[in-house]
Amino acid sequence: MMATTLAQKIIARAAGRETVKPGEVVTAAVDLAMIHDSGGPRRVEPILKDLGAGLFDRDKVVLISDHYVPGDTDEGARILALTRQWAKDRGVAFHDGQGICHVVLPEKGHLKPGMFVVGGDSHSPTGGAFGAYMFGVGATEMAGVLATGEIWIRVPGTILLEWTGRLGAGVTAKDMMLATCARLGMDGGQYQAVEYAGEAVRALSMQERMTLSNMAAELGAQAGLIAPDETTAQWLAGVGGDAGDWRGLVTDRDAPLLAQHVFDASALQPQAAAPHSPANAAPVGDAGRVAVDVAYIGACTGAKHEDLRAAAAILKGRTAAPGVELLVAPASKTDQDRAEAEGIMAVLEAAGARVLPNACGICAGYGAHRLGEDVTCISSTARNFKGRMGAASSKVWLASPYTVAASAVAGHLADPRDMLAETGA
Amino acid sequence: MTGRVFLFGDDIDTDQLAPGQYMSGGIEALAAHCLEGARADFPVSVKPGDVVVAGRNFGMGSSREQAAEALKHLGVAGVVAVSFAGIFYRNAINLGLPVMTAPDLAGIEDGEAATLDVDAGVLRLPDRARAVPLDPLPDNLKTLLADGGLVPHLKKRFAAEKEDNRS
Numbered sequence A: 001m002m003a004t005t006l007a008q009k010i011i012a013r014a015a016g017r018e019t020v021k022p023g024e025v026v027t028a029a030v031d032l033a034m035i036h037d038s039g040g041p042r043r044v045e046p047i048l049k050d051l052g053a054g055l056f057d058r059d060k061v062v063l064i065s066d067h068y069v070p071g072d073t074d075e076g077a078r079i080l081a082l083t084r085q086w087a088k089d090r091g092v093a094f095h096d097g098q099g100i101c102h103v104v105l106p107e108k109g110h111l112k113p114g115m116f117v118v119g120g121d122s123h124s125p126t127g128g129a130f131g132a133y134m135f136g137v138g139a140t141e142m143a144g145v146l147a148t149g150e151i152w153i154r155v156p157g158t159i160l161l162e163w164t165g166r167l168g169a170g171v172t173a174k175d176m177m178l179a180t181c182a183r184l185g186m187d188g189g190q191y192q193a194v195e196y197a198g199e200a201v202r203a204l205s206m207q208e209r210m211t212l213s214n215m216a217a218e219l220g221a222q223a224g225l226i227a228p229d230e231t232t233a234q235w236l237a238g239v240g241g242d243a244g245d246w247r248g249l250v251t252d253r254d255a256p257l258l259a260q261h262v263f264d265a266s267a268l269q270p271q272a273a274a275p276h277s278p279a280n281a282a283p284v285g286d287a288g289r290v291a292v293d294v295a296y297i298g299a300c301t302g303a304k305h306e307d308l309r310a311a312a313a314i315l316k317g318r319t320a321a322p323g324v325e326l327l328v329a330p331a332s333k334t335d336q337d338r339a340e341a342e343g344i345m346a347v348l349e350a351a352g353a354r355v356l357p358n359a360c361g362i363c364a365g366y367g368a369h370r371l372g373e374d375v376t377c378i379s380s381t382a383r384n385f386k387g388r389m390g391a392a393s394s395k396v397w398l399a400s401p402y403t404v405a406a407s408a409v410a411g412h413l414a415d416p417r418d419m420l421a422e423t424g425a
Numbered sequence B: 001m002t003g004r005v006f007l008f009g010d011d012i013d014t015d016q017l018a019p020g021q022y023m024s025g026g027i028e029a030l031a032a033h034c035l036e037g038a039r040a041d042f043p044v045s046v047k048p049g050d051v052v053v054a055g056r057n058f059g060m061g062s063s064r065e066q067a068a069e070a071l072k073h074l075g076v077a078g079v080v081a082v083s084f085a086g087i088f089y090r091n092a093i094n095l096g097l098p099v100m101t102a103p104d105l106a107g108i109e110d111g112e113a114a115t116l117d118v119d120a121g122v123l124r125l126p127d128r129a130r131a132v133p134l135d136p137l138p139d140n141l142k143t144l145l146a147d148g149g150l151v152p153h154l155k156k157r158f159a160a161e162k163e164d165n166r167s
Ligand code: SF4
Pocket: A066, A100, A101, A102, A121, A123, A298, A299, A300, A301, A359, A360, A363, A364, A381, A382
């Protein structure tokens, strides 16, 4: 049999084919479609109406409110009301105010290895952490998917990113991705499938893997896959899900690749990406003394349970420097509840953190905490494009939750490893 | 329909195609500024049937559908490039704007007469009796384009299914 990649295997199955070749355009059946309050009902319903179409299968559609939660503006409240009504009218699974879509979707057991999934959001590659081929589409395409249950896809080639060795203490998946963006550039993914492999990736927890897959979007890849393994299966069992028959879901050893890049995890230092691109990443120690006004621990890539735990490892017994506003928006309610139970939230609050709703918040540039004029922010989010998190004059540095927390304490960009060493963590 | 060639380089991004500051103004306003950053004459002098010819990674950047919509609104017959950014490519096809790649676009001159023949997969340059071969589009994408994009295509398909059910 022909040696193929994980991406090819999933797409071939969804297209009802024995095999598919990179470059070929096929029509594939969608196993699941995820939409959120911003790009979802308010944008797709008018198109569905125009088409006179219903949903292809309401059991395969998941709606999550996150961008406009908690609805603290008139526009946000109106969009949330419309979203809730649509969920009722259309009878789809709806997770309202439970957290950010990319985190809530797997947490509620909707994802399974081998699935072919589309999401109405550019960070949809997050699903690749579970061995699902998941990618983002615009509103018109999503409406087409909801009406028909299928979508065309140009079979991608695979770019293998292999991480050898193990990460040091205080170095995370976020640092891996920022370093990758710096090395390959924002179009290094060429809208092909990226696949993460190697010892360092195998050693990562599911939530850390989700950060790798999520930021495949920053590389301009269509998907960011990780072959499922025991870690995946156990995690899914833990959320009442089912990994199914995942064992064959791998890239065959001699499958042709588009490119392969090797990185050394053990040499990786904590990174910080200067405004206004994730590709501006370099070791945080090289950034010089950059004072920060706001430290933001939030978003699908930076405020999951383990991200909160990382921040707490730094903030335990410490407080944010005077004049630094420390904001924490836990990525989901489930993650916040766990952090609460483990005393993590208490540590963050004692350090002076203000806890915001389980939503996209200022990562999407919404809500009352948007960055003001000339504010410098260090943020655990995925993107620092100009004006994304508030005023066009605001400056956002990207880093891991460890580094954001350490910078909040120092009042300027700081390498978290010094504080970790002091704490003896 | 014969038009003229508008030549562009590599990495034309969605902010040049659909500048952020005009995004709230509707497609009319947006199209009036399409690609003006790369060459100011484009939005004012482009005419229906004209062909955009570009280098690598055309349409890189955000997922905004308006980047393709603006070109379509201006009546551009299509874009021929060495390569396209993935999301732009999808959006263009879904909105009914032909996008075609070619291995070699050298020698095509700015302003020369050109006709984009999607079905035959060639860019005809009548003044020189030359036809530049383009990578052929797969049949399903050809059908999508011929129908005018995803929404009209689905309308047609649903109408046909209704007919079938009736007969
Ligand atoms: S948290 Fe930020 S990156 Fe994640 S889905 Fe929300 S807006 Fe997008």
